[in-house]
Amino acid sequence: MDAREQLSVLDNICRQRFIDTLAANGQYPLKATGVDVLQMNICRKCNLFCNHCHVEAGPHRTEMMSKSIMENCLDILLENEISTIDITGGAPEINPHLEWFLDNASQLKRRLIVRSNLTLLLEEKYRHFIDTYVRNNVEIVTSLPHYKADGTDKQRGKCAFETIIAVIGKLNERGYGKEDSGLVLNLVHNPTGFYLPGSQSALTHEYKSRLLKDHGVHFNDLFCITNMPVGRYLQHLLKNDTLADYMMELIDSFNLAAAENVMCKSTISVSYDGQLYDCDFNQMLELPIETNAHIRAFDMETMRHRKIVLANHCYGCTAGSGSSCQGTTAREEK
Amino acid sequence: MQYYETKDLADFPNIGEWTSAEAQKFFDYYARATGDGKLTEREKSLIALAVAATQNCPYCIDAYTNKCLSLGVDKEEMMEVFHVGAAMMAGITLAHSTQMRKIVKKKEM
Numbered sequence: 001m002d003a004r005e006q007l008s009v010l011d012n013i014c015r016q017r018f019i020d021t022l023a024a025n026g027q028y029p030l031k032a033t034g035v036d037v038l039q040m041n042i043c044r045k046c047n048l049f050c051n052h053c054h055v056e057a058g059p060h061r062t063e064m065m066s067k068s069i070m071e072n073c074l075d076i077l078l079e080n081e082i083s084t085i086d087i088t089g090g091a092p093e094i095n096p097h098l099e100w101f102l103d104n105a106s107q108l109k110r111r112l113i114v115r116s117n118l119t120l121l122l123e124e125k126y127r128h129f130i131d132t133y134v135r136n137n138v139e140i141v142t143s144l145p146h147y148k149a150d151g152t153d154k155q156r157g158k159c160a161f162e163t164i165i166a167v168i169g170k171l172n173e174r175g176y177g178k179e180d181s182g183l184v185l186n187l188v189h190n191p192t193g194f195y196l197p198g199s200q201s202a203l204t205h206e207y208k209s210r211l212l213k214d215h216g217v218h219f220n221d222l223f224c225i226t227n228m229p230v231g232r233y234l235q236h237l238l239k240n241d242t243l244a245d246y247m248m249e250l251i252d253s254f255n256l257a258a259a260e261n262v263m264c265k266s267t268i269s270v271s272y273d274g275q276l277y278d279c280d281f282n283q284m285l286e287l288p289i290e291t292n293a294h295i296r297a298f299d300m301e302t303m304r305h306r307k308i309v310l311a312n313h314c315y316g317c318t319a320g321s322g323s324s325c326q327g328t329t330a331r332e333e334k
Numbered sequence: 335m336q337y338y339e340t341k342d343l344a345d346f347p348n349i350g351e352w353t354s355a356e357a358q359k360f361f362d363y364y365a366r367a368t369g370d371g372k373l374t375e376r377e378k379s380l381i382a383l384a385v386a387a388t389q390n391c392p393y394c395i396d397a398y399t400n401k402c403l404s405l406g407v408d409k410e411e412m413m414e415v416f417h418v419g420a421a422m423m424a425g426i427t428l429a430h431s432t433q434m435r436k437i438v439k440k441k442e443m
Contacts, residue, residue: 146406146408147406148408150408151406151408189406191403191404193403195400195403195404196404197404198375198401198404198405198406199370199375199405201370202370202374202375202376202405203405203406205374205376206374206376206405206406207406252344
């Protein structure tokens with residue numbers, strides 16, 4: 001299903017447009033507040049084929065960020081005070097320029113994140129990335145949908161859980177996930193079905209105790225992320241005839257506090273070809289930023305005051321406790 | 335008009351209609367009682383699911399099945415909850431046979 005079809009399906013099923021909900025809550029137009037995060041989607045190729053993936057990444061994809069676009073990103077980072085560099089994919093390690101980029105980006109002394117599925121790091125060709133991550137003090141974020149094998153494998157593929165746990169063990173040996181080591185390993189939880197994630201603090205408690213007790217592994221924080229009705233997850237919603245119910249749940253769970261803290265207000269997402277977007281989801285739905293700019297035309301003043309491009313998938317970030325690449329965005333009720 | 339329609343669950347926040355002050359007290363209490371405390375929110379959600387099952391409340395079963403899923407509870411664990419409820423109901427029923435047996439023994443010659 002192409003981007004236009006996805007947007008059309010969502011338009012037809014939502015009883016109230018997202019922008020109308022924002023307007024009714026005094027939040028429209030939604031304006032950026034700055035650029036704290038430069039998120040780079042450096043390839044859509046992946047060794048896994050996860051059934052919740054909004055990128056629809058997989059071994060068949062060919063999109064790959066060139067070294068030249070990465071150099072453009074480094075130039076922008078050098079010229080501007082952007083505190084976080086957030087690298088995602090696909091599987092970022094597949095991009096042949098990742099190691100070069102990390103060695104250069106780490107010299108800028110910013111928060112440097114790689115969203116890795118970890119499963120490649122047991123393979124001979126990619127094993128050295130553990131050294132690369134340690135050397136550059138890279139913060140690793142990895143998706144582990146459930147603390148049990150069944151839930152994770154159902155979403156990420158057979159034996160994914162076992163492999164990820166094995167790699168987390170190796171990362172722990174190097175200090176990752178251990179308090180005071182300075183090496184950060186964060187996990188991502190997202191529901192393994194058609195429902196919203198629960199309380200991040202409750203799930204963190206459960207993940208920490210279960211993973212330690214059952215597998216002896218450690219991590220720092222857990223980010224709860226709502227599955228967005230985009231890409232492969234949208235296809236599953238349609239196939240199971242649950243899209244209407246899911247969208248109704250997202251709409252009914254609209255949370256003003258989450259809307260006020262959406263990540264797009266402080267993020268710029270760069271695609272493999274250098275095109276700029278307000279977030280990775282807009283990137284997959286081919287909704288570029290208001291000015292339709294390329295990384296080579298990056299202008300901080302324009303970015304800082306831009307109007308965010310919105311559509312109905314945005315309900316995913318404002319439902320319940322809110323959702324972002326850093327987990328929930330609204331303070332949990334006590 | 336039908337009884338127990340799925341969409342009626344969404345009406346729960348409106349039970350304060352006509353008695354808002356009482357309802358607000360209830361909702362505050364409900365949030366406190368079911369939230370994180372000495373017991374975790376997960377443990378309390380499993381207890382709530384067992385109560386919902388034994389009280390035959392379709393709204394609560396719907397709400398707490400979803401909440402348990404969202405907190406990472408798997409289907410085997412939830413099924414065990416139903417067995418706990420079933421065992422408790424069976425036990426409670428059989429425990430009441432004491433009354434019957436006491437009366438029978440008193441009446442027997």
